[in-house]
Amino acid sequence: xxxxxxxxxxxxxxxxxxxxxxxxxxxxxxxxxxxxxxxxxxxxxxxxxxxxxxxxxxxxxxxxxxxxxxxxxxxxxxxxxxxxxxxxxxxxxxxxxxxxxxxxxxxxxxxxxxxxxxxxxxxxxxxxxxx
Numbered sequence: 001x002x003x004x005x006x007x008x009x010x011x012x013x014x015x016x017x018x019x020x021x022x023x024x025x026x027x028x029x030x031x032x033x034x035x036x037x038x039x040x041x042x043x044x045x046x047x048x049x050x051x052x053x054x055x056x057x058x059x060x061x062x063x064x065x066x067x068x069x070x071x072x073x074x075x076x077x078x079x080x081x082x083x084x085x086x087x088x089x090x091x092x093x094x095x096x097x098x099x100x101x102x103x104x105x106x107x108x109x110x111x112x113x114x115x116x117x118x119x120x121x122x123x124x125x126x127x128x129x130x131x
Contacts, residue, residue: 003050005124006117010046011039013116014098017109024101025109028092045098049087057083080114081107 017025029041060079061068067075084098085106091097100106 007043007046007050009117009120009124010049010113011042012120013113014045014049015042016116017112020112023105023109023112025105026099028096028099030096041096044096045087045091048091048097049084052087052090053083056086077107077111080110084110084113 014025014027017023018027027038027041027045030037057079060082064075064079081103085100085103088098088100088106092099100109
């Protein structure tokens, strides 16, 4: 259930990022490209992004652990941009999916996606009951 909620939030965040034209983030939907296909494409991209983040992101975070300490975590901005860029590369190779203008725009887009995920994480977090 958590994975599905994460995918839906990521899909929403990716859609919001595509609305900012300066970031050059574009979604190419499944054919014929109507609203339903756009939503399904966003969900598929978000699922691929979650898988890439889980598998490749974990490996990068383990290998780059000294850099995380050295930069006080700021390297995570570059890592998140790289993961979004990898997601764009994977999905566009299938003929649909996400395309990003360049790596630095991917870093900014990943930052915005992270902020949106953080806000929704705060909103959807189960509240602890106080006795």
